[in-house]
Amino acid sequence: MLKHRQDLISAAVSILLTLSLAALSFYLAQVAERMEGAQGQGLAPDKPDSFAEGVMLNRTRKNGEPAYLLTASRIEYFRSDDATALDSPVVTSLDPDSPRVTLRALTGRSIRGGDEITLEGSVRLVREAGAGDPEMTVDTEWAQVFPDADIARTDRPVVVRRGSDRLTGIGMEFNNAERTLRVDAQVRAQFTPGQKER
Numbered sequence: 001m002l003k004h005r006q007d008l009i010s011a012a013v014s015i016l017l018t019l020s021l022a023a024l025s026f027y028l029a030q031v032a033e034r035m036e037g038a039q040g041q042g043l044a045p046d047k048p049d050s051f052a053e054g055v056m057l058n059r060t061r062k063n064g065e066p067a068y069l070l071t072a073s074r075i076e077y078f079r080s081d082d083a084t085a086l087d088s089p090v091v092t093s094l095d096p097d098s099p100r101v102t103l104r105a106l107t108g109r110s111i112r113g114g115d116e117i118t119l120e121g122s123v124r125l126v127r128e129a130g131a132g133d134p135e136m137t138v139d140t141e142w143a144q145v146f147p148d149a150d151i152a153r154t155d156r157p158v159v160v161r162r163g164s165d166r167l168t169g170i171g172m173e174f175n176n177a178e179r180t181l182r183v184d185a186q187v188r189a190q191f192t193p194g195q196k197e198r
Contacts, residue, residue: 048076048077049077050076052074055072055075056070057069057071066095067093067094067147068091068094069091069092070090070091070114070117071089072086072088072108073088083111084110085107086107086109086110088104089103089104090103091104091117093150098150098176099127099176100128101125101128101152102128103119103124104119104123105121105122105124106120106122107121114147115148118142118143118144119142119143119144121141123139123141124137124139125138125174127176136163137161138152138181140159140172142154142156149177150175151174151176151177155170155171155184156171157170158172160172163192165190166189167189168186168187168188168189169184170185171183171185
């Protein structure tokens, strides 16, 4: 009688363990399926598909001439929106017919294969001196750059320094190919008398 009772208890425990393992396996399979579905739907956009450190990219125009050089301490590529996040990006124009322009920022994002780059955090544009023009700098917190067209623009406050002249305002478009700078609103300027204007 005692042996029969022990056999029943052992059988019951075995059945309970088997059911528990089956339930746990089913639960884990469901969790794995949900996670796989979430990744397939792009629900984890904060995870890059690939990354690289100490990057230097040289882009050319369609005619083969150099367009610009992009360097960054780290890049992360996101296949879900075909964008590249940039740490400490530096964009340098390479057009020999225009003054060299360099843009720096804390972070950036390149989209559409590098046709457009957004820069954010302590953005500084520097156009080198040349052809009688002094060096020019533009400081802002965010900028949109179109390297192939040699254009940079922002809708944020800017501080422009050209030689000893200083100009502030909100919103700006700089076109290096045409050598023009437009500041959109709330413009205030301090000019040094006697400085050659161009």
